[in-house]
Amino acid sequence: MRVILLIFGALFLLASCTTSGPQHHKKPQIARGEALYLVSCAACHQVNGQGLEGIAPPLEGTRWASESEERLARIVLHGLRGPITLADKEYNLEMPAMGFFDDQDIAAILTYIRAAWGKSDVPVTHETIGRIRTQTRKRTDSWTVDELLDATRLK
Numbered sequence: 001m002r003v004i005l006l007i008f009g010a011l012f013l014l015a016s017c018t019t020s021g022p023q024h025h026k027k028p029q030i031a032r033g034e035a036l037y038l039v040s041c042a043a044c045h046q047v048n049g050q051g052l053e054g055i056a057p058p059l060e061g062t063r064w065a066s067e068s069e070e071r072l073a074r075i076v077l078h079g080l081r082g083p084i085t086l087a088d089k090e091y092n093l094e095m096p097a098m099g100f101f102d103d104q105d106i107a108a109i110l111t112y113i114r115a116a117w118g119k120s121d122v123p124v125t126h127e128t129i130g131r132i133r134t135q136t137r138k139r140t141d142s143w144t145v146d147e148l149l150d151a152t153r154l155k
Contacts, residue, residue: 029123033112036105040098041113049117055093057086059117066118071152072110073124073132076101079142097142103129 026034038047045051049060059065064072064086079097083090101109103126110129114120143151 027123029108029111030115032105033108033110034116036101036109037112040101041109044095049113051086051091053089056095057084057089057091059113061117062086065113065116066120068152069110069114069124069128070132071148072113073106073129074136074143074148074151076106076110077129077133077136078139080144080148081142082144084145094142099133103127103133 044056045059046056049058049065051058075095077097077099080095083092085091098106106129107124107126110124114122114124
């Protein structure tokens with residue numbers, strides 16, 4: 001009987017000591033954002049955030065990931081169209097709207113993007129996403145770069 005208890009105790013200790021690598025130490029919102037990014041954004045922007053030439057611009061190494069969270073929210077909610085120059089390359093394709101995600105999911109994705117490539121440890125809140133969703137609820141078209149810069153006053 002003691003041997004059985006010792007075996008179960010040892011198995012319990014071993015199971016509780018396993019880790020999932022670096023993700024084990026991530027904040028829950030960042031971990032959720034990374035998971036959502038990987039299934040929703042990485043096909044175009046790539047797992048490493050370096051984009052895919054001719055398809056999607058990089059997120060890594062650009063000011064877009066580190067500046068206005070409101071601008072990023074608008075892009076995710078409504079999409080982006082027209083020319084944009086990032087990392088000395090011009091892209092002229094359309095990013096589809098991802099407004100079907102709820103506010104918490106968008107906040108998680110943007111928090112991950114900013115933490116990974118914008119070097120911001122300030123989380124994007126679902127309240128911010130909800131406010132922007134409400135402000136732009138009548139918008140029926142994707143944004144252009146000029147419209148985004150005007151809307152977020154970051155010229």
